[in-house]
Amino acid sequence: MTTTVPFVTCDLLDDHTDKDIQVLTPSLDGRFFKSYGARKIFSGQIVTVKCFEDNSRVKELLATDGTGKVLVVDGGASMRCALMGDMIAESAVKYHWDGVVIYGCIRDVDALAELDLGIHALAAIPQKSNRQxxxxxxxxxxxxxxxxxxxxxxxxxxxxxxxxxxKLID
Structure with a gap:
């Protein structure tokens, strides 16, 4: 299990006014990022993947060592299929990822809510993605x-x- 030092994003912004910190817009075209994992506070070094309706790279990356890392996925805000479900998220936990942020959808909401993983995504949908x-x-x-x-x-x-x-916290 990965240990995240407790923090509040508001306080990090207040305490680091000398740093160039970007804030994610809370609403994107009326869609809001929601928290789906059991871990409500998470942080780490960013690993990126850009994929549209194909979670092949997401699955591959989350099956590698993710200690101290957060996967950020640009799924093009697609509402047609999920880029992560319970099996891929379980792999992320197994390989010690701190979290996953998906600009798109997830599935298996109830199972994800039980996993010690930070997960933010735009929405949930039962449809899986194609793997190409x-x-x-x-x-x-x-x-x-x-x-x-x-x-x-x-x-x-x-x-x-x-x-x-x-890095804002140790």
Whole structure:
């Protein structure tokens, strides 16, 4: 189990006014990021993947060591299929990922709520994605007014999501 130092994103912003911290817009075209995992506070170094309706790369990445990391997925805000369900999320827990942020959908909501994993996504849908091996890893992502770069740091709680180039907590 990965241990996240307790924090409040509001306080991180207040305490680090000298740093360039980006704040994810809470509503994107009327859609709001929701918390689905049992872990409500999570942070880590960003790993990025861009994929549209194909979770092949998500599955691959979450089956690698994720200690101290958060996977940020740009699924193009698709509402047609889920990019993560219970089996992939269980793999993320097994490999010590701190969290997953998906600009798209998840599924298996009740099972995800039991897992010690931070999960933020736009919505839930029962439809699984197609796996065709399509997706880009390590690319810069942009959604919600924030640029997500691999190697930067992300902090998420019930107040929202913030991103910094510098580590804000030890």
């Amino acid at each position: 091996g399509i997706g880009e890893v390590g690319v810069n992502l942009y959604f919600g007014g924030v640029t997500f770069q691999a190697g930067c740091y992300i902090y998420a709680d019930n107040n929202g999501i913030i991103v910094s180039k510098q």
